[in-house]
Amino acid sequence: MPVISVDMWQGRADADKAALARELTDAFQRACGSTRERIYVIIRDVPKENWAIGGEMSTDLPTVAPVSGTTPPLAD
Numbered sequence: 001m002p003v004i005s006v007d008m009w010q011g012r013a014d015a016d017k018a019a020l021a022r023e024l025t026d027a028f029q030r031a032c033g034s035t036r037e038r039i040y041v042i043i044r045d046v047p048k049e050n051w052a053i054g055g056e057m058s059t060d061l062p063t064v065a066p067v068s069g070t071t072p073p074l075a076d
Contacts, residue, residue: 002028003040009058010045017043 004024021041028039051058 001038001040002032002034003042004028006041006043007046008043009048009051012045 006020006024021043024041025036025039028034029036049057049059053061
């Protein structure tokens with residue numbers, strides 16, 4: 001049973017998380033050939049204040065304006 005684990009900042013809508021789970025399941029099924037019923041997706045909503053990037057707490061980093069009402073991707 002494959003398990004796909006996603007940690008992301010909290011605040012996304014349930015519909016967005018459901019869409020993500022479907023997309024991840026589809027991709028895994030295409031790449032690995034498993035049946036949908038055996039693919040598990042776990043999404044953990046992490047408060048921004050519990051997340052650090054490059055040794056700095058994300059709450060202390062400059063903010064970037066969201067695109068289309070979603071949390072922006074983080075730059076490398």
